[in-house]
Amino acid sequence: xxxxxxxxxxxxxxxxAAAAGPAQxxxxxxRPGGPAPRSERGAWVLPxxxxxxxxxxxxxxxxxxxxxxxxxxxxxVLLVFTAEAFDHRLPFRLRTPYQxxxxxxxxxxxxxxxxxxxxxxxxxxxxxxxxxxxxxxxxDLTVSFDxxxxxxxIGRPWLIPARLMETGWAGVAALFAESHVWAxxxxxxxxxxxxxxxxxxxxxxxxxxxxxxxxxxxxxxxIYVLPKIAIFPILMLVFPDPxxxxxxxxxxxxxxxxxxALSTMAGVQGIDPVLVQAGKNFGANRxxxxxxxxxxxxxxxxxxxxxxxxxxxxxxxxxxxxVRAKTGVGYLVYYHWQVLSTPKMYAALLVVMAxxxxxxxxLQAIERRVxxxxx
Amino acid sequence: xxLKIVARDAGKTYxxxxxxxxxxxxxxxxxxEGEFVCLVGPSxxxxxxxxxxxxxxxxxxxxxxxxxxxxxxRKPLNNVVFQEYAVFPWKTVRDNxxxxxxxxxxxxxxxxxxxxxxxVKVGLKRFADYxxxxxxxxxxxxxxxxxxxxNDPEVLLMDxxxxxxxxxxxxxxxxxxxxxxxxxxxxxxxxxxxxxEAVLLxxxxxxxxxxxxxxxxxxxxxxxxxxxxxxxxxARFAALTGAIxxxxxxxxxxxxxxxR
Numbered sequence: 265x266x267x268x269x270x271x272x273x274x275x276x277x278x279x280x281a282a283a284a285g286p287a288q289x290x291x292x293x294x295r296p297g298g299p300a301p302r303s304e305r306g307a308w309v310l311p312x313x314x315x316x317x318x319x320x321x322x323x324x325x326x327x328x329x330x331x332x333x334x335x336x337x338x339x340x341v342l343l344v345f346t347a348e349a350f351d352h353r354l355p356f357r358l359r360t361p362y363q364x365x366x367x368x369x370x371x372x373x374x375x376x377x378x379x380x381x382x383x384x385x386x387x388x389x390x391x392x393x394x395x396x397x398x399x400x401x402x403x404d405l406t407v408s409f410d411x412x413x414x415x416x417x418i419g420r421p422w423l424i425p426a427r428l429m430e431t432g433w434a435g436v437a438a439l440f441a442e443s444h445v446w447a448x449x450x451x452x453x454x455x456x457x458x459x460x461x462x463x464x465x466x467x468x469x470x471x472x473x474x475x476x477x478x479x480x481x482x483x484x485x486x487i488y489v490l491p492k493i494a495i496f497p498i499l500m501l502v503f504p505d506p507x508x509x510x511x512x513x514x515x516x517x518x519x520x521x522x523x524x525a526l527s528t529m530a531g532v533q534g535i536d537p538v539l540v541q542a543g544k545n546f547g548a549n550r551x552x553x554x555x556x557x558x559x560x561x562x563x564x565x566x567x568x569x570x571x572x573x574x575x576x577x578x579x580x581x582x583x584x585x586x587v588r589a590k591t592g593v594g595y596l597v598y599y600h601w602q603v604l605s606t607p608k609m610y611a612a613l614l615v616v617m618a619x620x621x622x623x624x625x626x627l628q629a630i631e632r633r634v635x636x637x638x639x
Numbered sequence: 640x641x642l643k644i645v646a647r648d649a650g651k652t653y654x655x656x657x658x659x660x661x662x663x664x665x666x667x668x669x670x671x672e673g674e675f676v677c678l679v680g681p682s683x684x685x686x687x688x689x690x691x692x693x694x695x696x697x698x699x700x701x702x703x704x705x706x707x708x709x710x711x712x713r714k715p716l717n718n719v720v721f722q723e724y725a726v727f728p729w730k731t732v733r734d735n736x737x738x739x740x741x742x743x744x745x746x747x748x749x750x751x752x753x754x755x756x757x758x759v760k761v762g763l764k765r766f767a768d769y770x771x772x773x774x775x776x777x778x779x780x781x782x783x784x785x786x787x788x789x790n791d792p793e794v795l796l797m798d799x800x801x802x803x804x805x806x807x808x809x810x811x812x813x814x815x816x817x818x819x820x821x822x823x824x825x826x827x828x829x830x831x832x833x834x835x836e837a838v839l840l841x842x843x844x845x846x847x848x849x850x851x852x853x854x855x856x857x858x859x860x861x862x863x864x865x866x867x868x869x870x871x872x873x874a875r876f877a878a879l880t881g882a883i884x885x886x887x888x889x890x891x892x893x894x895x896x897x898x899r
Contacts, residue, residue, distance in 0.1 A: 541696050542725040545718060546739040546790060556738070560729035637729045637770040 308349035315342040332386050336377070343373075393607040401607035402614060405596070415591055417615070419443035447591035448581055448619065451509065455516025456577045460570060463524030467566070468558065470525065471532020481529075488526055492519040493583050500588070512584050519580045520573040527569025531562030564638060567631045574627055578620050593619065641707065643794055643826040644670035644693065648702035651688055661851035662688050665702070668845065668854065670794075675820060675827045677837035679887065680847030680855075681894035686830045689852070690796050693828065694719045709793050715739065718787040722799040724779040726771045726786070733758065733767040735782050739790030757789040760819065777808040784816070788823065797829045801836065813839060814867050821865050834887065838862070838879045839871055846886050849894035856886045 322328050322335050347366060354362055375395045381387040382394035389397070405417045419440040427435035440446050470477045470484075492515055499514050500506035535558065543557040585594025596612035632639075646668040652659040663685040670676045678686045691697040692704055694717055706716045718739060719725075726735045734741075737754045745753070758764045761781045771779050780800055787795055801809045813836060820827065820840075831837050837844045838860055846856040860879060862870055870876055 536723075536725075538721055538723050538725045539727060541691075542719070542721065542727070545694055545696065546786070547715060547742045549742075552742055556730075556742075557727070560727070563729070635729070637731075637772065 308346050308353060311342045311345035311349065315339055315346065318342070328384075328386055332381065390604075390606060393610060397607040398610040398614065401605070402611035405608060405611050413590060415442055415444055415447075417443060417596070418445050444591055444593050444596050445615065445619070447589075447595075448585065448593045448616075451512050451516060451581050451592065452574075452577050452619075452623070455513040455581070456520050456574060458513065459517035459520030459577075460524045460573060463521040463569075463573070464528050464566060466521075467525040467528025467569075468532055468554075468562070470529040471562065472558070477529065484522060484526060488522040493580055496584060496588070507588065512581065512589070515584060516577045516581050519576050523573040523576060524566070524569045527572070528562060528566045531565030531569070532558060534565060535561035560635075563635055567627070567635070571624065571627055574623055575620065578616070578623070582616055641672040642669055643672045643674070643707055644668060644676075644705075644828060645707060646689070646693075646702070646704040649689065649692070649699055649704045650701035651685065651692065651697070652700045664851040664853050666704075666847075666853050668704075670826060670828060672826055673824045675829065675840060675842045677829045677831055677841035677844045678847065679831060679834060679837045679844055679883070680852060681849045681887070681891045682832060683894055683897075684847045684849055684890070685852030686847050687798050690719070690798050690828060690830050693717060693794075694796050706794050713743070715743070715790055715792045717794045717796050718790050718792040720780070720783050720787050720795070720797040720800040722802045724771075724776070724783045724803075726779050726782045728771050731768050731770055732763055732774070732778075732782050735771070736763075736785045736789050738786055743790075753789055757785045760788075760822075761785045761815070775808075776804055777812060780804065780812060781815070784819070788819065788825070793826065795825045795827045797827060799830055799832065802832070809836075810868055816840060817864075817866055834880050834883050835871060838876060838883065839866060839868075844879075844883060846883065846890075849890040850897055855890065858883055858886075 318335070318338060322331070327335060351359065351362060378387070378392070379394045379396060382389045382392055382397075393401075407422075409416045409420055419442055423439055424436055427439055431438075466480075470480055495518070496511060496515050499511035503510035503514075539557055539561060540553070543553050548556060581592070582594035582597070585592035586598040589595045593612055593615050597609055597616065600606070600608040600612060646666055649663055649666040649668075650661065651663040652661045654660075666685075666689060668676075668689075678689070680686045688697060689704070692699055693706060696719075708716060727738070730738065733754060736757055737750055740750045740753060755764075758767050761784060763778065763781055763785065766774055766778060771782065774782075780803075784800065801812055804812065817840065829837070829840060834844075838858075841860050844858045844860060845854060846858070847853065848855045858879060862873070862875055862879070
């Protein structure tokens with residue numbers, strides 16, 4: 265039926281097709297019944313012209329001030345139309361590079377828009393400083409050293425050559441140890457390791473043994489949904505030094521543990537039973553079964569859990585550093601909020617994002633190495 | 640001739656809320672050394688269950704079913720070729736074929752020689768370092784067959800090994816199985832629901848009844864070896880498959896009624 269209508273639309277063009285397809289007549293407009301002719305799909309000039317015209321008109325009549333949010337939304341839709349129509353026009357071999365350019369260019373366009381909005385005062389630059397101001401603040405943070413707390417953002421890299429001459433690599437390590445990035449990174453890494461390793465072990469036992477699973481599952485699932493940050497005060501009481509690293513690392517470890525344990529359990533249970541039978545049939549003993557069947561079989565889902573746990577670990581440590589720390593990137597965010605130097609606050613947030621992206625990339629690199637069969 | 644598989648009055652029941660459900664009842668089977676026996680029956684007749692019991696992956700409820708050990712105590716009693724291939728996705732073709740030998744602790748050098756030889760025999764040499772996700776279903780089943788044969792068990796148990804393959808790949812693998820069996824003369828118990836396949840491959844075809852499964856009839860396949868796909872065009876082949884279908888038809892109908 266749709267083929268018949270498409271044929272009619274193609275032959276009679278606009279008017280006839282609109283009459284044949286009543287449902288689409290009002291909404292679709294440009295595309296009455298059936299696939300549109302080739303030339304229509306590549307019409308990217310029209311939305312682009314509309315975009316420019318709208319922007320010009322809005323500037324002319326001063327609409328940006330009051331309606332910037334709505335205008336941006338409309339501009340975005342028009343941009344999508346333009347980019348998509350342009351895509352259809354491209355020869356096939358250019359499609360992939362074009363997609364890649366689009367993926368990078370659009371965030372830049374967003375940042376440029378932010379820059380313009382903040383500079384022209386449409387957005388309050390006190391709360392939303394232009395991205396260039398944030399970058400400048402990031403540079404300031406990087407090159408400055410807080411004499412009072414003896415901290416810096418990444419450990420004064422310009423001192424590395426001198427330290428290397430004086431005290432060797434130990435001096436460089438000490439330099440890095442003073443940094444806020446290292447403070448956060450070490451808490452995340454140590455806490456994550458302390459939580460994830462037992463998490464994997466407990467998860468495997470829970471996956472393999474139904475009795476253990478039945479006994480622990482409800483409790484684990486209940487604790488899993490508890491925001492671990494809520495038990496931070498208890499952890500502070502437990503440790504001899506409530507303001508030291510102990511409670512911070514522990515809260516990260518606990519958050520990672522439950523996530524990793526539960527996803528490992530799911531991973532072990534998800535192993536195709538026929539593979540376990542094959543392992544048995546070919547004479548694998550307990551250890552061989554674990555090493556050659558259970559562990560690799562569960563690994564994809566274990567890594568899923570590890571990735572989630574890493575993200576959670578970063579969230580938890582930043583939250584803890586907000587309230588109870590004198591070092592760390594989360595502390596920087598909070599401190600610069602308190603003194604209302606928002607560009608530096610955003611700069612610190614950028615560092616948090618970079619840490620998250622970097623750690624995830626690291627984990628993915630490990631994942632690719634450990635599971636070569638999943639390219 | 641020595642007996643390799645012996646089942647006497649074998650029975651298997653499964654527990655259920657409504658009481659025990661019989662899957663196999665009073666099943667007798669004898670397979671001689673070097674014999675290729677096909678087990679054919681309607682779906683759900685317990686033929687796969689029986690094979691899994693022989694493989695040690697399930698237990699009998701009554702009677703006995705066992706594989707007779709050979710003189711060499713290091714030789715594994717059985718290995719299974721599963722319908723779902725059951726090759727390990729995380730191991731390369733080579734490591735999959737080597738799996739049984741590795742579990743048995745065969746030294747690396749010897750293991751590599753054996754695996755190499757089997758990779759050549761089943762035409763997987765070129766794919767030795769591929770992962771299962773990179774090869775086709777037919778290739779995966781070749782890996783599974785090579786893995787079982789490389790381990791050199793007393794008895795090869797095959798559980799509808801070609802059931803998941805398309806008709807053409809199936810024909811190719813049937814011919815390959817014939818060729819491999821010609822070379823090794825392994826004792827094989829082969830479960831299938833295809834009468835054609837059973838007659839083409841087997842020395843003997845055992846028919847099972849519908850649920851609960853027991854032996855209904857038995858056919859000697861007197862087609863001359865070596866066979867290949869052209870064997871299926873002979874009059875004798877047609878006569879045998881016809882006779883087997885006569886014996887099986889009622890059971891298939893009964894199984895269908897029960898499943899309704």
